Amino acid sequence: MSTTKVPDVGSAPSAAGSQDTTALLELRGLEVFYGAIQALKGVDVTVREGEIVTLLGANGAGKTTTLRTVSGLLRPRVGEVVFEGERIDGIPAHHVVGLGIGHSPEGRRVFPTMTVLENLQMGAYRFKDVPKAELERVYELFPRLHERRTQMAGTLSGGEQQMLAIGRALMGRPRLLLLDEPSMGLAPLIVAQIFAIIQEINAQGTTVLLVEQNAAQALALSDRAYVLETGSVMMSGPASDLLADPRVREAYLGEGAA
Template sequence: MSTTEAPDVTGKPTLAKGQETAALLELRHLKVSYGAIEAIKGIDVMVREGEIVTLLGANGAGKTTTLRTISGLLRPKAGEILFEGERIDGVPAHHVVGLGIGQSPEGRRVFPTMTVVENLEMGAYRFKSVPQEDMERVFDLFPRLRERRSQYAGTLSGGEQQMLAIGRALMGRPRLLLLDEPSMGLAPLIVAQIFAIIQEINAQGTTVLLVEQNAAQALALSDRAYVLETGNVQLSGSAQDLLADPRVREAYLGEGAG
């Protein structure tokens, strides 16, 4: 008898009871402060190998702060960050990339005066030479970037810059990909393309932690999700359960409580 059940709405098989995969990332009682202001107030978050997990929340909830702390750009005030069971809180950001964690930041932050290829090469800085097979993988995922490989990043459209930011992160060969607001400011058709590509990246074996305000699309894509409010986890569970939760539907999907 198979150890899996029928695929869920994401198209991935649902593990049978007792078959959960190991935690790839764990945040334990994580606290992060900006001076006297406590932005993250002791949260617990877990991402299992192979999952897509979403952090939902309004502006100022602490979503981006959480990703920046995982990446080593911010140091926690208290708590632990474990990656593959080893503590990484306090590890410098450039070493975190080497451990297998890549991030596509909020606002894309491509290098505008460098070409598409040069931006992608920057994502592979930890290697002695740029792995051409990784460059081809990015171009296969984002054919538009192949067409614009010699174009300056600053002249790309918003959607193309988002593709480039994700592609640049993939060039570091991450086991865990952190995506911060990949749909921000993009037209609905481009958003649909970006989410389809995120699903494909995950299907190819990369675990994803996604920060997103487009709750409907993010939850449709994800295995599990956490809802952050003012630095605290208010709700967590399977994406399907949260998508059906009236509190989530009212706060993030624009539906009335009654």
């Protein structure tokens, strides 16, 4: 894709200059660095209550960095992360979880020498007692995890580990769920199952901010989307508009995609 910045393809407002009181999450002018290398360059993103919002972009575009900044694993040098109207940039990651933000990271990052149940219990560490309702919800969403609950996480298949990573994030009762490449390395049938479960999680009331390389499925699932290139938002708008945009189709669906 061209690196020339283009306006939104739809009517969805940018977080910059917008005081949208319905916003659950606002990223305002984020600039994030790894040493001397700037990874995010003035990123503005808004996620409203109840939405699924997707971040698209090539490797190195800044998608994972954006999620890590929201969850407190990285701190912006410039800009603000605002959740439910309050700034949270600078708050330690283990406290961000307590605010209602769950993060299923790229690569799943399960604890391989712990059982499935122990991994899920780790997701509920902020509670004095593991909430039974959340555990039952996870088992209902992912019956395979209930079947494997005493099995070591490191022996699970890739799809089962992805289910576990999402389930672990849900154990903290998040209002906002950050999902980083949930379909990576999975067979098409498992990918379809994961996307169906993401829809169900959202239907149950959890807002989702999704990073995904599978652009067609992600856009079909989402309300709105942002396209990142080399640390900047280059396009944004309703997901259906981006899915129909020839620039997006050429860059992420293959030139001449039907």
